[in-house]
Amino acid sequence: xxxxxxxxxxxxxxxxxxxxxxxxxxxxxxxxxxxxxxxxxxxxxxxxxxxxxxxxxxxxxxxxxxxxxxxxxxxxxxxxxxxxxxxxxxxxxxxxxxxx
Amino acid sequence: xxxxxxxxxxxxxxxxxxxxxxxxxxxxxxxxxxxxxxxxxxxxxxxxxxxxxxxxxxxxxxxxxxxxxxxxxxxxxxxxxxxxxxxxxxxxxxxxxxxxxxxxxxxxxxxxxxxxxxxxxxxxxxxxxxxxxxxxxxxxxxxxxxxxxxxxxxxxxxxxxxxxxxxxxxxxxxxxxxxxxxxxxxxxxxxxxxxxxxxxxxxxxxxxxxxxxxxxxxxxxxxxxxxxxxxxxxxxxxxxxxxxxxxxxxxxxxxxxxxxxxxxxxxxxxxxxxxxxxxxxxxxxxxxxxxxxxxxxxxxxxxxxxxxxxxxxxxxxxxxxxxxxxxxxxxxxxxxxxxxxxxxxxxxxxxxxxxxxxxxxxxxxxxxxxxxxxxxxxxxxxxxxxxxxxxxxxxxxxxxxxxxxxxxxxxxxxxxxxxxxxxxxxxxxxxxxxxxxxxxxxxxxxxxxxxxxxxxxxxxxxxxxxxxxxxxxxxxx
Numbered sequence: 086x087x088x089x090x091x092x093x094x095x096x097x098x099x100x101x102x103x104x105x106x107x108x109x110x111x112x113x114x115x116x117x118x119x120x121x122x123x124x125x126x127x128x129x130x131x132x133x134x135x136x137x138x139x140x141x142x143x144x145x146x147x148x149x150x151x152x153x154x155x156x157x158x159x160x161x162x163x164x165x166x167x168x169x170x171x172x173x174x175x176x177x178x179x180x181x182x183x184x185x
Numbered sequence: 186x187x188x189x190x191x192x193x194x195x196x197x198x199x200x201x202x203x204x205x206x207x208x209x210x211x212x213x214x215x216x217x218x219x220x221x222x223x224x225x226x227x228x229x230x231x232x233x234x235x236x237x238x239x240x241x242x243x244x245x246x247x248x249x250x251x252x253x254x255x256x257x258x259x260x261x262x263x264x265x266x267x268x269x270x271x272x273x274x275x276x277x278x279x280x281x282x283x284x285x286x287x288x289x290x291x292x293x294x295x296x297x298x299x300x301x302x303x304x305x306x307x308x309x310x311x312x313x314x315x316x317x318x319x320x321x322x323x324x325x326x327x328x329x330x331x332x333x334x335x336x337x338x339x340x341x342x343x344x345x346x347x348x349x350x351x352x353x354x355x356x357x358x359x360x361x362x363x364x365x366x367x368x369x370x371x372x373x374x375x376x377x378x379x380x381x382x383x384x385x386x387x388x389x390x391x392x393x394x395x396x397x398x399x400x401x402x403x404x405x406x407x408x409x410x411x412x413x414x415x416x417x418x419x420x421x422x423x424x425x426x427x428x429x430x431x432x433x434x435x436x437x438x439x440x441x442x443x444x445x446x447x448x449x450x451x452x453x454x455x456x457x458x459x460x461x462x463x464x465x466x467x468x469x470x471x472x473x474x475x476x477x478x479x480x481x482x483x484x485x486x487x488x489x490x491x492x493x494x495x496x497x498x499x500x501x502x503x504x505x506x507x508x509x510x511x512x513x514x515x516x517x518x519x520x521x522x523x524x525x526x527x528x529x530x531x532x533x534x535x536x537x538x539x540x541x542x543x544x545x546x547x548x549x550x551x552x553x554x555x556x557x558x559x560x561x562x563x564x565x566x567x568x569x570x571x572x573x574x575x576x577x578x579x580x581x582x583x584x585x586x587x588x589x590x591x592x593x594x595x596x597x598x599x600x601x602x603x604x605x606x607x608x609x610x611x612x613x614x615x616x617x618x619x620x621x622x623x624x625x626x627x628x629x630x631x632x633x634x635x636x637x638x639x640x641x642x643x644x645x646x647x648x649x650x651x652x653x654x655x656x657x658x659x660x661x662x
Contacts, residue, residue, distance in 0.1 A: 104265075104452060146462060149463050150464050150465060152236050152241065153238060154239075155202045155204050155239035155240070156204065157210075158210075160210045160211070160223045161223050163219045176217055176219050176326075177218050178269075178325040179323070179324060179325075180324075181322060182318065182321060182322050183323045
């Protein structure tokens with residue numbers, strides 16, 4: 086999908102867009118193809134930096150083990166949440182039928 | 186053709202925390218739909234997840250009990266996919282740095298038959314919401330979304346449906362001993378998917394991997410696997426080549442059906458969850474949890490066999506629930522006759538509990554009282570019929586043994602002179618049974634014993650009653 090010269094072809098752009106449920110016009114896909122290539126090129130440049138002595142970072146904050154006690158707190162009102170939904174029935178959210 | 190069967194199980198268990206994995210909403214089962222929800226488990230913008238301390242502890246506890254290597258450093262990842270039961274459009278899960286790796290579970294389906302099944306990995310993740318499909322549309326309840334789940338993946342080292350069943354049974358026993366999950370498949374607190382492939386004996390090439398889903402009980406897992414072995418063998422015998430697919434178990438029709446899937450393999454685009462910070466576990470933390478582990482069923486079973494002289498099956502039954510094993514052991518400590526205690530627990534006590542649909546956890550007869558009752562039967566202070574009556578009374582009223590004995594004026598009547606009168610009366614009232622007995626129907630004797638017992642409110646010594654009856658009946662030939 087990603088060729089050697091790091092260009093991202095239209096097919097790949099469309100595949101990623103589909104995974105993210107984004108509709109793209111042909112024109113937009115072409116623009117993104119170029120932009121994504123630029124991003125990958127930039128990442129290649131970052132790769133040139135010597136990071137041998139740097140530990141891997143999973144997070145920018147140097148904080149770890151953030152935990153909370155298992156104590157119940159009131160939830161928000163279900164009516165309030167359901168009111169935000171386009172469709173509801175009794176206490177349920179309603180969506181189009183998923184399986185036949 | 187002979188085939189070797191290769192099975193791997195992927196089990197999801199809901200952890201028994203009060204609150205969800207990453208927010209403080211309730212995890213209680215059976216609440217009004219969409220009442221245990223908040224901005225975090227609904228994935229509303231600006232909300233931040235924070236891991237439940239107890240969920241982590243439960244995960245480490247389980248991993249230790251399953252002999253896993255606990256990762257000193259782990260983190261969470263986002264598993265991205267679109268489905269209406271997933272409010273955030275990603276599931277917080279773990280990808281390349283799970284809580285634990287490389288463990289094993291020992292199963293012992295029969296005496297002397299032992300097998301070690303390796304555990305590949307254990308990771309923490311959150312449950313999705315519940316979907317209800319109705320005519321024309323689907324309904325969503327997000328109460329379940331965010332409940333902590335532990336995914337336990339076995340290596341493909343299970344070689345028969347029976348072994349799969351044993352594996353699940355042992356896993357459930359351990360998780361219940363640890364009190365980390367209820368493991369109730371019907372309530373969905375334990376779910377299991379299976380991977381199965383067949384291999385021609387003496388061949389190296391493993392057949393296509395078939396994934397089985399939708400099994401709602403341990404038996405369903407066993408049945409679905411047995412069905413698949415037969416289905417796949419038949420196809421392979423005909424020279425057909427199987428392709429990798431997911432099949433759903435249909436318990437009503439007793440068969441598996443292919444699940445229609447998209448051609449492309451799912452692409453979850455895992456990446457580190459930026460809303461959660463990494464976790465570093467200290468040795469002291471792990472040690473502390475290790476020390477809190479109870480004696481596990483496998484070891485308890487063998488200790489009971491050796492220490493108390495129980496048979497393999499007796500020990501297996503009594504250790505199946507920790508509370509039951511504890512109750513048994515408390516009783517044995519008070520009255521060191523394990524077999525007698527075992528028989529009283531498995532027979533009358535379990536019978537009464539089952540009838541009342543209460544579990545050993547909610548039992549209201551103290552081991553001291555239960556042992557007093559058994560001791561009195563053993564020393565002929567009360568007959569076993571009356572003892573069972575007293576047991577019922579205690580379970581119904583939650584009174585002590587002493588109280589019930591007093592109230593029921595329980596005494597053992599073994600004085601022949603007193604009993605003789607009652608026996609004679611019963612003989613006079615039941616001429617038919619008397620003639621039946623005399624014509625060789627020995628069953629009639631037991632009926633007459635029963636009548637005497639009834640007249641004495643079950644206080645008579647049945648051995649003496651039987652003796653007296655025989656004397657009178659045989660003597661009057």
